[in-house]
Amino acid sequence: MEYSKCNLKVVQDPHWCISLSNYELFLVVVTDSHTLEFIFTAISSSEDLPEFMSAVILDGQQISYYDSKSRQISHKQTRVKQKMYQFNAHSSGLKLFLFPFTGIHVLQRSLGCDVENGVLKQGFLLYGYNGEDLIGFSKDRLQWFPAIPEAYFLKSEWDKDRMSNKDYKDFLDSKCVEILKKHQSLTIVKSMLLVRLTCLATGFNHQNIKSSWYRNGALLWNKSQSAKILPNGDGTFQIRDTLEIDHADNNNYSCEVERSTVEFGKKFKLKLIFVKGWPFFFSPLLLYPRNRPFEV
Structure with a gap:
């Protein structure tokens, strides 16, 4: 499985993403x-x-x-x-x-x-x-x-x-x-001292998807601000999830997007890691059935 970086022109494009097959996982830079x-x-x-x-x-x-x-x-x-x-x-x-x-x-x-x-x-x-x-x-x-x-x-x-x-x-x-x-x-x-992390995953063929936030590898409960699943207009769907943290927070945060499929009886996951001190740092993790090609 190969993946490629896209939209890496930070000045011209405020979105960075990693494309895995037909999925894309974004870090959206939110302006003040x-x-x-x-x-x-x-x-x-x-x-x-x-x-x-x-x-x-x-x-x-x-x-x-x-x-x-x-x-x-x-x-x-x-x-x-x-x-x-x-x-x-x-x-x-x-x-x-x-x-x-x-x-x-x-x-x-x-x-x-x-x-x-x-x-x-x-x-x-x-x-x-x-x-x-x-x-x-x-x-x-x-x-x-x-x-x-x-x-x-x-x-x-x-x-x-x-x-x-x-x-x-x-x-x-x-x-x-x-x-x-x-x-x-x-x-x-207080609101001016918050950092907003937004996780956007798109390109799914159905709405059987969910997102989770982790702090230092531990799942955060009730910390996500109402993840939304929206249509893209081309028959696919996207999920957007936002987390606000204090600007002085030095913990490492990651967003995990999970897709369930009845056909394979498996779950697929994409992970985006936010690292303090780096503008953007990505560590994609893709789990898929080894006996079948990855499909959307």
């Missing part, structure tokens, strides 16, 4: 990506719900909230508070213009940034009305782009406000990233 989003919602003609609500979302988790009924912000960072009040006033003015009729209407605004490895990947500022896209801002062009014909009147007015548009650009280009980093340094230090 984060998203900070300010969500603002204004509602008309509702007695039960607050007239205005806003929330700050970091990596899918709500870290701050405000509504017009409680009039209290559940956050201690002054910069975040100031931005929430500022956006409250802006959205309230727009709400008066868009809510001239009776009935319930919803205006939403989403503003934030995606940051990868400490560098801004993209900034976004979007408005939605009654569940549909309304208008979006381009920080590079300092212009607004309507999503529906009815929003062209907003574009014509907002494009003239160069000072506000420059403020939006400044927030999206730098201040949003500063807020994200500051909040992370205060509340998410």
